[in-house]
Amino acid sequence: MKKITRIFLFVALAVLAACTPVIPDKYVMEEAEPQIYPHYSGVTIPCNIAPLTFRIDEAGEDYVTRFSCGENSIVVGGNEVALPLEQWHSMLEAAKGSSVKVEVFVESAGNWKAYAPFSIFVSADSIDPYISYRLIPPSYVAYEKLSICQRSLADYNEDIIYNNMLVSAEPEGQCINCHAYKNYRTDNMQFHVRQFKGGTVFVHNGNIKKLDMKTDSTISAGVYPSFNPVYDLVAYSVNKTGQIFHTRHANKVEVQDQASDVIVYNPVNETVTHVADSPEHLEVFPTWAPDGKALYYCSSKLPHNDTTLAVEAEMIMRYKEVKYDVYKREWNPETGEFGAVDTVFMASSMGKSVTFPRISPCGKYMLFAMAEYGCFHIWHKDADLYLMNLETKEYWPLEKANSPFPESYHAWSSNSKWILFASRRDDTNYSRLYIAHINPDGTADKAFLLPQESAGFYDYFDRSYNVPEFMVEPVEITPQEFAEVVKGDSIKVKYSPNVK
Numbered sequence: 001m002k003k004i005t006r007i008f009l010f011v012a013l014a015v016l017a018a019c020t021p022v023i024p025d026k027y028v029m030e031e032a033e034p035q036i037y038p039h040y041s042g043v044t045i046p047c048n049i050a051p052l053t054f055r056i057d058e059a060g061e062d063y064v065t066r067f068s069c070g071e072n073s074i075v076v077g078g079n080e081v082a083l084p085l086e087q088w089h090s091m092l093e094a095a096k097g098s099s100v101k102v103e104v105f106v107e108s109a110g111n112w113k114a115y116a117p118f119s120i121f122v123s124a125d126s127i128d129p130y131i132s133y134r135l136i137p138p139s140y141v142a143y144e145k146l147s148i149c150q151r152s153l154a155d156y157n158e159d160i161i162y163n164n165m166l167v168s169a170e171p172e173g174q175c176i177n178c179h180a181y182k183n184y185r186t187d188n189m190q191f192h193v194r195q196f197k198g199g200t201v202f203v204h205n206g207n208i209k210k211l212d213m214k215t216d217s218t219i220s221a222g223v224y225p226s227f228n229p230v231y232d233l234v235a236y237s238v239n240k241t242g243q244i245f246h247t248r249h250a251n252k253v254e255v256q257d258q259a260s261d262v263i264v265y266n267p268v269n270e271t272v273t274h275v276a277d278s279p280e281h282l283e284v285f286p287t288w289a290p291d292g293k294a295l296y297y298c299s300s301k302l303p304h305n306d307t308t309l310a311v312e313a314e315m316i317m318r319y320k321e322v323k324y325d326v327y328k329r330e331w332n333p334e335t336g337e338f339g340a341v342d343t344v345f346m347a348s349s350m351g352k353s354v355t356f357p358r359i360s361p362c363g364k365y366m367l368f369a370m371a372e373y374g375c376f377h378i379w380h381k382d383a384d385l386y387l388m389n390l391e392t393k394e395y396w397p398l399e400k401a402n403s404p405f406p407e408s409y410h411a412w413s414s415n416s417k418w419i420l421f422a423s424r425r426d427d428t429n430y431s432r433l434y435i436a437h438i439n440p441d442g443t444a445d446k447a448f449l450l451p452q453e454s455a456g457f458y459d460y461f462d463r464s465y466n467v468p469e470f471m472v473e474p475v476e477i478t479p480q481e482f483a484e485v486v487k488g489d490s491i492k493v494k495y496s497p498n499v500k
Contacts, residue, residue: 021064021077024105027112034058034104034115036081037455041102041118044437044445046127046418047092050155051083052120052448055455060106060113067102069095069122080455085155095122121445123437125417127153130471131433131450132161132179135463138429144168148179148191150474156453161475162191162201166483172196177467180234182227184414184472190225190234199490201482204267208477212490215272219259222272224285229361230292231333233499234265235275237284237297244316254319255376258312260284262297264499271496275329275338282322284375285356290363293331296344298324298355298375320373323348326357326366336499345388345395356408359390362416365442366390369408378408378422378431378466385410385421387442398444401436413470419444420468431464 033041035057045052056063056079065081067074072091074083091100099119106113132150147163164174175194182188190202199210200222213221213236222236240259246252261277262284276283276297286297303321304311315322325346330339347354347370355375357368366388369377377383384402388395401407403425410421417438422431426449436447450465452458 021075023064023066023075023103024107024112024114027105027114030113030115032116033118034106036104038449038451038458040120040448042120042446043448044121044123045092045448046153046435046437047096047122047124048089048126048129048154049092049435050153050451051085051088052451053080053082053453053455055080056104056106058104058106058113058115060108062107064105065102066105067091067100069098069100082453082455089154092122096124098122123417125415125437127418127435128184128413128415128470128472129153130474131420131468132471132475133433133465133468134177134179136466137462138464144173146174146176148176150471151450152474156451159474160479161477162479162482164193166479167193167197167486174198178223178225179467179469180225180227181469181471183229184470186471186473186475186477188227189475192222193486197486199486201485202267203477208481208485210485210488210490211270212492213265213272215493215495217274217495218263218272219261222263222265223260226287226295228288228292229290232266232268233292234267235286235288235295235297236263236265236272237261237286238263239284242312242315244319250381251379253376253379254374255379256315256319256322257282257284257375258315262286262295264295265493266496266499269496270491270493272493273496273499276327276341282324282375284324287357287359289328289359290361293333294328295331295338296326296328296357296359296366298357299327300324300348300353300375322374323351323353324355324375326354326368331499338499344390345393354386356410358410358412360412360416360438361414364390364416365438367410367412367419369410378406378424380406380408383408385419385444387438387444389442396442398436401434401444401447406431409466409468411469414472418470420470421447422464422466422468423447426458429464430458430461431466432458433465433468 036054040052063079099121103117104115148161151158164176174196179191187206219238223239224237226235244254260282262275263272265272281299283299303318326344353373354368354370371377371380371383383406385398385407405425433450434447437445
């Protein structure tokens with residue numbers, strides 16, 4: 001028995017040695033870098049990210065790739081380059097603040113080529129360990145199968161937070177959207193359930209409840225949320241929304257607010273209060289300052305000059321005139337009162353429209369998307385990401401993060417060093433998640449596609465990612481626990497003229 005075991009071990013070791021990839025002794029040096037997907041050449045990555053699996057799109061019969069930094073090296077074979085998790089993380093730890101060199105060798109008809117090496121810079125800035133996002137079909141009306149998921153960034157593990165198929169009733173269906181967290185933690189969080197068993201699923205200090213946030217004084221239930229990072233308040237927009245579809249325009253669909261205001265919800269008293277509700281303006285996308293004492297939001301004047309038309313009809317005809325600016329109101333936590341409206345950024349004066357302002361946790365920058373018009377930049381090809389220095393009021397595009405296709409739905413990491421956003425740059429139809437490093441001067445490094453275990457994952461994945469958020473911990477409440485709350489009754493919130 002021992003002899004058989006020794007023979008088996010010898011054969012296994014021999015096979016392993018034969019399969020171990022070896023850098024070729026002789027090769028012809030190419031001037032160009034290899035064609036790979038995803039395009040990880042020249043990117044900046046955090047020191048705690050999952051391995052960057054990629055595919056070598058060069059014709060060949062055999063492939064060898066070497067990653068090296070100082071004395072550390074990893075050699076792998078095959079045209080799909082997948083690195084061992086532990087070795088990868090050990091290399092990143094050693095490479096903090098420097099680059100990993102990547103060399104690709106391709107053999108064809110017995111002859112080897114060595115392509116020009118490329119670098120991956122490893123930042124010493126770590127990234128939050130988790131993200132979450134909604135997965136949705138690319139169609140404009142298909143919401144039968146939606147899920148809100150969470151993903152570990154150190155590896156490829158993904159879990160479902162909630163899936164609308166857990167509580168469904170055809171043909172009415174159930175839409176889920178707009179998950180949000182307080183201070184990147186999950187003991188205070190929320191997401192919306194629309195239509196069947198609709199309501200806002202709200203977790204307050206670890207306790208789950210379902211809210212009916214529509215009152216006689218508000219347009220709708222809460223829509224786009226923002227947790228106050230310090231105080232027990234959540235800001236929402238309330239919206240009357242419609243869609244229009246283009247037949248020949250590059251921007252396939254418009255989502256318009258025909259009416260929208262901003263409210264604040266108090267989860268202790270179960271009350272909502274208006275913050276911005278001008279009948280002549282559309283107000284949307286609230287977001288709190290890091291100290292919790294100022295509320296930012298977007299606002300556009302209603303293009304309603306033709307009194308013979310309904311607002312909805314005129315909005316459709318004059319959709320390019322809807323241009324949003326950014327405003328803010330200071331909030332006094334002692335009195336509960338909001339101050340006067342203060343202008344932050346006038347995009348309309350430049351013929352532009354700005355949406356989704358997000359303030360960096362350090363308080364220095366405002367991140368936003370800007371395009372020619374409208375509020376739904378996820379389908380606008382000209383939508384790009386910008387940063388604004390809130391002290392100097394200077395602003396600039398994040399050139400290395402942007403592309404010729406829509407960038408939108410952006411979020412800050414908790415250390416203000418990274419941004420996460422959705423982009424349609426890969427095939428123009430599906431939105432994918434990209435991560436970019438933000439330097440101390442406010443410039444962005446080249447963005448990289450969220451890594452997956454298989455290099456071909458995005459070739460066949462038929463869902464779009466949207467509303468990405470960073471998290472410092474995972475959601476521990478199970479999908480089934482959320483489903484039981486969704487099935488139950490809603491708590492009816494009350495309207496109050498003051499934030500208490």
